[in-house]
Amino acid sequence: MSNPCRRHFQRTTAALAAAEAVGPEQSMEGANAYELQMAQLLQDRLRLKQIQSVEGKCALKRQLLPAYEPYVQGVIEAGRGAQDEVLTTVMLWRIDAGDFAGALDLAAYVLEHGLLMPDRFERTSGCLIAEEVAEAALLALKAGGTFDLAMLHRTVELTHDHDMPDEARAKLYLATGRVTLVGLTPEQPGQPGQVSAAIELLKRAIELNTSCGGKKDLEGAERLLKKIAPVTGS
Known part of the structure; x- marks a missing residue:
């Protein structure tokens, strides 16, 4: 994941996919860049479930987050507001990892475009962001x-x-x-x-x-x- 060429490719493909999906009524589902990240996200969630300690989970999230950076950069640069579970999850992981500036950069995009939180969250995006930071x-x-x-x-x-x-x-x-x-x-x-x-x-x-x-x-x-x-x- 530290390979600059690989990261550039991920960012570019994410940007292209995000630019094609317009508005919150659409989803990034089906886009190859998104599906690859979702597959990685599912694997990482399994790793997190194996850890009971909240402190341990946060430490692992800090290790995992850089792998999503190229995709997130691409979406933020060219995205037009399509629903994106990878993006909303990374936003929350950044809060858990203590990267509040990075989390709020994503929150600005999420709130501007009205992105919804995944179904497992009962709170709206705005409520969740406000409460988690508070x-x-x-x-x-x-x-x-x-x-x-x-x-x-x-x-x-x-x-x-x-x-x-x-x-x-x-x-x-x-x-x-x-x-x-x-x-x-x-x-x-x-x-x-x-x-x-x-x-x-x-x-x-x-x-x-x-x-x-x-x-x-x-x-x-x-x-x-x-x-x-x-x-x-x-």
Whole structure:
């Protein structure tokens, strides 16, 4: 798979196939490039099923993802929105592997063209993307770390116009609000308006779902704002 000529061929054939299938009412099924990737995907899913550890599954996905890169590049470059289970699966695997920038690049294509998730997923594409990124951020915070705020902002933007349960959107706003507040103190208040922005995000999360868990975060953010307001003018 590291052979440049082989990768170029895969990307080119994927682009040609994707350019011929137009719109979400059509599928990539039947295209040779797609069927080859689906065959590989089925084999890789069998390998993943043999691993019980979630951490182990994520590690294997990191190893497997490069093999799909040429195909994905070809589809993104020339695709016209046909249903594509390989693409949506790779998007999710990228989230699991921690490649959020790469996942959101695919999410932009998926959401723009209205691609559906495979039948085994009960959530819509927009809902799944919002929740998966939000849950990853919340888990990182729970473990004592942080998360790339730009990835959360991009997720909010990408999924803004897509229907989903209020609880799912609340989770995304909660995660974004919490990450916005990471490391902020009266002595280190962050950028002008940063605390106020976090407060609005948390308020929106609570408005959407009163049980989202953001009330204490909101109280803490409002106390912080009172302490820094005379200094920053926030």
